[in-house]
Amino acid sequence: MDDEFIKGLQQFQQHALGLQNMLTDMQSRMSQGGEGTDAQGAVTVRLAPDGLPESIMAASDWQRRQGPEAIGAAVGEAYGAAMSEQMAGWAQAFEDSDWQAKAEQLDGPIGKSGPASAPAAPPEIPERxxxxxxxxxxxxxxxxxxxxxxxxxxxxxxxxxxxxxxxxxxxxxxxxxxxxxxxxxxxxxxxxxxxxxxxxxxxxxxxxxxxxxxxxxxxxxxxxxxxxxxxxxxxxxxxxxxxxxxxxxxx
Structure with missing residues (x-):
């Protein structure tokens, strides 16, 4: 296999590894869920990592807080509040991780960013x-x-x-x-x-x-x-x- 081609694969591998490490760090900092309640406190929604509700729970005195005709809308309001909390957690994670500086290190031609390191072994491509x-x-x-x-x-x-x-x-x-x-x-x-x-x-x-x-x-x-x-x-x-x-x- 051509040496230049192998070198290109190695550089691409290093670039992809740096991007993967940055994304893994970001994911570990992000809140995996959120919790929100409607304004009247009748319903609480907790989010699962996939963005759907993990649970929807009505308060023990929900009828005092919301009428039966409004309880469905209260679920939607609580879900929106949970999503807002999750987004705020993500924004804080971006700020804490100094992602912009890390992204700049990965910017530019593949293989030109970051300190020099020993060449990695060429990736193995399995034979079919x-x-x-x-x-x-x-x-x-x-x-x-x-x-x-x-x-x-x-x-x-x-x-x-x-x-x-x-x-x-x-x-x-x-x-x-x-x-x-x-x-x-x-x-x-x-x-x-x-x-x-x-x-x-x-x-x-x-x-x-x-x-x-x-x-x-x-x-x-x-x-x-x-x-x-x-x-x-x-x-x-x-x-x-x-x-x-x-x-x-x-x-």
Missing amino acids: DLRYVVARPLDELAEDVLSAFDAVDRLEEAASEPAVVEGTCSGRYVTLVVTKGALRSCEVDRSWATGQSYLRLNQAFEEALGDARAKLGSAEAVAMEGLAGLRMDSLLDEALAVIRDPKRFID
């Missing part, structure tokens, strides 16, 4: 076993590759519009609308909520949240299954086999 690749005509392989690219493009378009799902409790008295990383809305049936204890309301919140997470996970799993079905590894092996020995695949 192509002995058992079944020969196919090039036109068939090209057609499958183009179809796979089209499918990937469709998956990327779908990913740009993340799934929105509804989670409900038994009886559908509480409905949470969520997407990846965010709670969109919360609706609570007013007539049902009237007279409900905080224990029953919290149980309904827990059921709806669990249902929403399960449905969101299923939607993401379907997308991953679609990607797995493209047989990208198999197509890569065939393409590499063609590059190594084109004569095998030419009639």
